[in-house]
Amino acid sequence: MSEILLQAENIDKRFGITHAVDNVSLNINRGEIRALIGENGSGKSTFCQMLCGIYTIGGGKFILDGQEMHVKNQVEANKMGVSIIVQEMGTLSGLTVAENIFLGHEDPFMNHGIKNTRAMIREGQKLLDEYGFNNIKAGAMIDNYNFEDRKLVEIVKATYMKPKILIVDETTTALSQNGRLELYKIMDAVRADNRSVIFISHDLGEILEHCDTISILRDGEYIDTVNSKDVNEDDLKRLMVGREIGSAYYRTDYGKPISDEVVLTVKNVTVPGQIEDVNFELHRGEILGFGGLSECGMHEIGKAVFGASWDRQGDVVLADGTEITNIPQAIRHSIAYASKDRDNESVILNESIRNNIILPSIEDLANKHVLSAGKLNHFAKEFADKMQTKMQGINQFVSDLSGGNKQKVVLARWLGKGSDILVLDSPTRGIDVKVKQAIYALMSELTAQGKSIIMISEEIPELLGMSDRIMIMKDGKINGTFMRSESLSEEDLIAKMV
């Protein structure tokens, strides 16, 4: 019989009227990788953030290794043996890599209040080298590294102290394939050392492959814990959503001809250091997918089309000959853009759902420059409801919403604007299957209406499942183009990525 490492007893948390975690009890055994799954807003992250001291516990208790936890912050949780790698950026600018790794844990390097900076850097470098991240220098400023490298630093920070419980919260979406492999190795090592991992992800394939057991939360409530080898993806989807979700949430049509009508032409577009001499045409009613490895330049394509790239050379031209050079012009000419970095570039977190939705449409809604509150509210509500946004009301702040519902607000905004060309960068990043299904259905509906979509995605199944054409980027250039086909495989795309 497995030995219990962590007991969660009647864990509860409310945010205002939202019951985020509802009396959840579960046990985690030593030496297991436990997935925690559920729709956006099901309470997974809140549960883990209470465990590691980011949120105070609303009710119930955690017992780790027989000892009840009373932690007020992450450092206290670390000291008790719990650490977390978060979904978004978890390192701090203005500090060196070593300072980030040991932040809050400087005591081993302190002597009568004096910090032994050299020893800290030496120890930091030793750890980075041990993890195989020797391209990262412990003495360098963290700001010199990109998002993924900073994530690797965070992995070192969370694991070097050998926590009894390591929480990995939606981290893999921020990592390239190599980064993911490194993370899986670390998770396996934690398990082999008879410690445990709580792994949060929306990638059910990844969960089934790397986790031993899976606990499901739904609307804040505990549903069940299952063994990975006893279930498949459809079983998990059903448990998460509470009803059957077919595996065919991607498009099933093949052979549909692409319209000859070109709505947008990208000619010789170069963004120094990002993309080079990119050329393509977007057709009416088409979903044009862009894929590639991280830093292949695909994300810059979206910005370049939307007029958001600085130093862009070359032309982005609409069918009527209008050249797109900046964002206001792009929006005026019916181009919409949803960024991969949702929290920083797509939504205004500390603003209401209403204000987020009406933002690009304010001029259209004004009557001789005068706005009517009733009209704005009606407009926001109409499109928030159309996207089935889970909210307390349109005046709720976007910061309170889950990732999936934030994305719904972004899409509601552009639906409201009535944009004809949508540039969607990683539209389902960090989003559960139910919302994914809704977004895919919306994309199909929009293309049926004659709207065109550029979909940039790091998910190969998504590219294969939704695109009419797929362009694979490598080193800033288009390295291959594929038409939609049943016979097209992941291997075909990967061959052009690497």
Add this chain to the structure above:
Amino acid sequence: MQSFKNSRFYGFFILAAMVVVFYAIFKFLTPTNFGSPENLFSYFQSSIIYSVGGCGLYFIVVMGLFDFAVGSNIVLSSIVGVILSKHFGYLGFIVGCLGCGTLIGILIGFLYNKLNVPSMIVTVGLMLIFESLAVFAAGGVKQTLDPALRFFSGAPGNIILAFCAFALMWFILNYTKIGTYCNAIGSNEFTAKNMGIDVKKYKLIGFALLHFFVGIMAILTVSYGTTMTALTGMSTMSRNFQPLMGTFFGVAFRKYGTPISAIVIGEFIIAIIFNGFVALGAPTTVQNIVTGAALLVIVTLTARGKRGSVVK
């Protein structure tokens, strides 16, 4: 691999290049009465006073805070130091300036934490109070430092004291938790809290350190000028800005790991520009316009964010 452009050598290179460029411009325009070695040493001596204040301001500016009470504290601490020096000599002078400066810093930090209002508002309010306190302390009389107590009025005293302040700043930034935590709080206060950092405590420490450095600046200021007059009606406000210009350099060059050198050299560059205009006989208004413009150009060229990035 860390590129040369991200290294501290690059930071030094840019700073040194700016010194050379501005020196060359004014030397070319007015070769006879600008830029002799003696002149340069004089500019340097005046600039290090502001550099000390710039070092202090760095602790709170990196945390996203601001302090309008620096000028009023220079005046008040100078007056308290001079008054005490009349009874206790150097000991009274130094302890008076540093003690008064630091206590005021602690008071500002305490009130900022307790009142929970923006630092700018707290310090504007307190500036008015400190100005009045200085008038009461001075009894409406100009306070003159005894000629026997003017070791810090010129070299080597002023340089020794200023370099002790720079060394202290370097030590705090590199060899204590304070430097790390101030940067962490400025980067993301919420995350810093979650890392167990007592944010309020370190903000209070930041204000206390700033005003300890202001105390040192008071010693240098009153020694250099030999007298100090209490002023009211926000007249001390103008004393805030020159140290702040050095801090801007420090924050701008933080990415190269050279904030202290940037503060010191930055203030020196500003002193070169000021004195260059004096040598040219330009009116003060023109000096101010060009100095302000030069600061904007320098900081824009060296510290501006990536194009398209959000700057607040």
